[in-house]
Amino acid sequence: MIMAKELAIRPQKCIGCSTCALTCSLVHRGVFDPGQSNIRIYRDDFAGIFELRFSSTCTRCGQCARVCPSGALQLLEIPGDDAPAAEGQVSAQ
Numbered sequence: 001m002i003m004a005k006e007l008a009i010r011p012q013k014c015i016g017c018s019t020c021a022l023t024c025s026l027v028h029r030g031v032f033d034p035g036q037s038n039i040r041i042y043r044d045d046f047a048g049i050f051e052l053r054f055s056s057t058c059t060r061c062g063q064c065a066r067v068c069p070s071g072a073l074q075l076l077e078i079p080g081d082d083a084p085a086a087e088g089q090v091s092a093q
């Protein structure tokens, strides 16, 4: 059976550790610099939560989800190669 991969995003679980951004910059740019990552973490001080934003250069590779310690980013395997993306999910390569 073909398994499609989806990047599930649950920003309410984010603890703001930046591990995802550091990993992305290392994998895709060869540097340990969250400023060069395809994902940015913003703290909403009013709501007390973090917001996750992906740049247009994000390849949906899912490497950030593999290292996220909180479950804010998860790489899910969905049966079938044409499973529709649910809310909060984007296709991963």
Ligand code: SF4
Residues within 6 Å of the ligand: 023, 024, 025, 027, 028, 037, 038, 039, 054, 057, 058, 059, 060, 061, 062, 063, 064, 065
């Ligand atoms: S899916 Fe890949 S390219 Fe996109 S932010 Fe995560 S590690 Fe970076």
Ligand code: SF4
Residues within 6 Å of the ligand: 013, 014, 015, 016, 017, 018, 019, 020, 021, 041, 050, 052, 067, 068, 069, 070, 071, 072, 073
């Ligand atoms: S999404 Fe995960 S890895 Fe990235 S800052 Fe939030 S908790 Fe850390």
